[in-house]
Amino acid sequence: MEFDGAGVVVTGAAGGIGEALARRFHALGSTVVVADVLEKGVRSVADDLNAIRPDSALAVVADLRSEEGNRRLVETAHEYLSQHGRGSDAKSGIDLFFANAGVGTGNFVESTSEDDWDLAFDVNVHAHRWAAKYLLPRWLERRRGYFCSTASAAGLLAQIGSAPYSVTKHAAVAFAEWLSLTYGDRGVRVSCLCPQGVNTRMLSGGDLGDSRAGDVVRSAGVVLEPEQVAHIVAEAILAEQFLILPHPEVHDFETKKTADRDRWLAGMRKLQRRVFGDL
Numbered sequence: 059m060e061f062d063g064a065g066v067v068v069t070g071a072a073g074g075i076g077e078a079l080a081r082r083f084h085a086l087g088s089t090v091v092v093a094d095v096l097e098k099g100v101r102s103v104a105d106d107l108n109a110i111r112p113d114s115a116l117a118v119v120a121d122l123r124s125e126e127g128n129r130r131l132v133e134t135a136h137e138y139l140s141q142h143g144r145g146s147d148a149k150s151g152i153d154l155f156f157a158n159a160g161v162g163t164g165n166f167v168e169s170t171s172e173d174d175w176d177l178a179f180d181v182n183v184h185a186h187r188w189a190a191k192y193l194l195p196r197w198l199e200r201r202r203g204y205f206c207s208t209a210s211a212a213g214l215l216a217q218i219g220s221a222p223y224s225v226t227k228h229a230a231v232a233f234a235e236w237l238s239l240t241y242g243d244r245g246v247r248v249s250c251l252c253p254q255g256v257n258t259r260m261l262s263g264g265d266l267g268d269s270r271a272g273d274v275v276r277s278a279g280v281v282l283e284p285e286q287v288a289h290i291v292a293e294a295i296l297a298e299q300f301l302i303l304p305h306p307e308v309h310d311f312e313t314k315k316t317a318d319r320d321r322w323l324a325g326m327r328k329l330q331r332r333v334f335g336d337l
Contacts, residue, residue, distance in 0.1 A: 059204050059247065059295060062087030065139030065152050067131070069122060069185070070159030072099025074258035075208060075251075078284035079156055081107070082292050084114065089142050091135040091152075093120040094159070113142050122159055123180040128188035136196070154204040154295070155193055157186045158251075162260045164222035178222035183229045190237060194246070201245030206295060207234050211254040211308045215315060218330045238300055247298050251291055254305040255281040280305065 066083045070076035071092035077099075080092045084107045092107075094100035097119045104117035116138045120131045136151035143150070161181045164170035186207050197203025210217070213227035234250035242248065287304045294302040303309055315322040 059154065059298065061292065061296070063143065064088045064154060065091075065135075065143045065150070066154045066156065067091045067093065067135045067139075067152055068156045068158055069093045069120070069131070069189075070208075071103055072096040074260070075253070075256060075284045075287055076156075076158040077103050078288035079158060079291060080115075082285070082288035083154075084110070086292060088154075089114050089139055091116045091118055091131075091138060093118040093122075093131050093135075095119065095121050116142075122185040122188075123177065125184075125188045125191075128185055129192050132189060132192040150200060150202075151196065152193060152203070154206065155189055157189055157205070157207040159185060160208055160210075160227075160260075162220060162223045164220050166219075167221050170221060175222050178226045179229075182223075182226035183233065186230060186233050194241070197246050198241070198244055203245065204247045204249075204295065205234075205237055206249040206251065206291075206302075208251045208253075209234070211252050211303075211305065211311075213250075214252055214308060214312045216326060218326065218333060234300075249291075249295055249298070249300055249302055251287075251302045251304075252308060253282065253287055253303075254308055256287055256304075257281050257283050 061083055064083075064087070066080075066088040068076050068080045068083070068090065071080045072094035073096075076092075076094070080090050080103055084090045090107060092100050092103050092115060100119065101117040104115040107115035116135070118131055118134055121127045122131070132152070132155075140151045159181055161177055163178050164174035190205060193203060193205065207230055209230040210223070210227040212224050213229075213231040217224040217227070231250055231252065234248050237246065238248035282304055290304045291302055
């Protein structure tokens, strides 16, 4: 797809990868709807973008933990982008929906609350399918639309520490794959972003269930800045590439995992013992 004149929605856009994505897409000519539960941050991003190009960004305070929150976001974004779009098909509304919002919560199964499990599934998985539910009718009618989600290298490999994070990120990858295989021949394009270490609040704040798990991510490879990830993502979407791996080593790790899963699991258990000790 082309970004110039496109109508784009980015969730989790008050900071981190989401903010960087919104700024990158906007710089490439898109009209952008930025959504987040953090009102101050998301309005600041929209104000910055509108200062660069008037009427080119809308901030939406959205709680994506419910179907209704996702429905309202899709409808609000469609209405705004239909009125303020710049492309040849501006009235079409949303061209790209980037489901970037995510949470890192919980820890081991025996110590993770049901509320943490519910939150992880609602934001990391259900929000994707709820958004798609309300996006697809228009996209299928016009035979064009683009859905991109942020999962994680943990969705291809695993995350020691947080069970909810590891499980839901696997589910996010699976849902993106399902969307692509089900609707790819009907004009809907899909990409899935699976980064490793990125310098965001989730990594630095120890949101992956335990600060030691964040240390493992940092030690596994280069920690990228959100702006670097956004540049890689934009290039991949231009090429309509499904799997986006800002850290190329993740491909190597996944190859080793699938080649000998028992050996890979033994290695991960060894890593877990080194980080957490005897559990």
